[in-house]
Amino acid sequence: MKAAIERRWSRASLRSAGLAYFATVLLLIAGLSHRYGLLETVPFLGVLLIVALLAAAGIGLACAGFVDLWERGDRGGRRALASGIVCCLLLAPYALSAWRVLDHPGLVDVATDLDDPPAFRTLAAQRPAFANQIAPIDASRAQMIRTGYPGLTGRRYAVSPDQVMEQALALVADRGWTVVARHGIVAPPPDPAVEGEEEAAPAPPPIPAP
Structure with missing residues (x-):
């Protein structure tokens, strides 16, 4: 009689993979929503905080998966490694931002x-x-x-400051930004030649009633 010992899966590695997948999808959806104006900046920052916490928890569970592999021979070492790499990639922009905050x-x-x-x-x-x-x-x-x-x-x-302001406002309108206040722009004066032509133009004839 032969006995077959089946290696069990490490729960930590499975949960680490789930967190890595969920954090990646959440970051992509939030980033695209913020890019196209479906998500405001402050809620987007809250989502970024949640993604960072999920990625940090994923790294911790990946380390626990390696411990299960080492101590009990559980399966899931490759999954824990892949999950840890994905979570580290997710946390890389946060590390770069933290370094820039300290450097600037x-x-x-x-x-x-x-x-x-x-x-x-x-x-x-x-x-x-x-x-x-x-x-x-x-x-x-x-x-x-x-x-x-x-x-x-x-x-x-x-060019004149008013022309610079007009071009800046045109760029703002092209990008869909909201102008909350404006100072220093002056409406261009009307052209006297155009005004004279408008005044000299005859009135259109009346339309006869049927």
């Missing part, structure tokens, strides 16, 4: 005109209470901008 100065916004920087009062008033606040660029923040971004300079155009 703690600023909400930057400006090229540090003598008279924009205040963004309308956006500061509409900012949610749980979001990072838009504060005026004072002397200390201006020094942080000079130190952290030494190559940041403005740009001058060979």
Whole structure:
């Protein structure tokens, strides 16, 4: 009589694979929804936090799967390895973002005109209470901008400021952004020649009744 010993699957490796798959699908759906305007930024950040927690839990379960393989000879070593790699790839953008946060100065916004920087009062008033606040660029923040971004300079155009504003508003409209406030744009004056032609144009003849 021969006895066949069947190796059991490691539950940790199976759960790790499930978390890796679910976190990947969740990240793709949330990213596409945010890209095409179906998901706002603040809920999208919440989804990113959930994805990070799921990926971290997946790595922990993958390590537990390797422990099951080593101590009891359970199956699922390859699945745990694949799940751990996927979870590490999911956490790579978070690690890069954390490094950039530590490497760059703690600023909400930057400006090229540090003598008279924009205040963004309308956006500061509409900012949610749980979001990072838009504060005026004072002397200390201006020094942080000079130190952290030494190559940041403005740009001058060979046209009037109103024309630059019009082109900027056209770009905003083309990208579907919402304008909450505008300052400094002046409507172009009417052309006298066009006005004279409109005034001199005869009135259309009346349409006879049937």
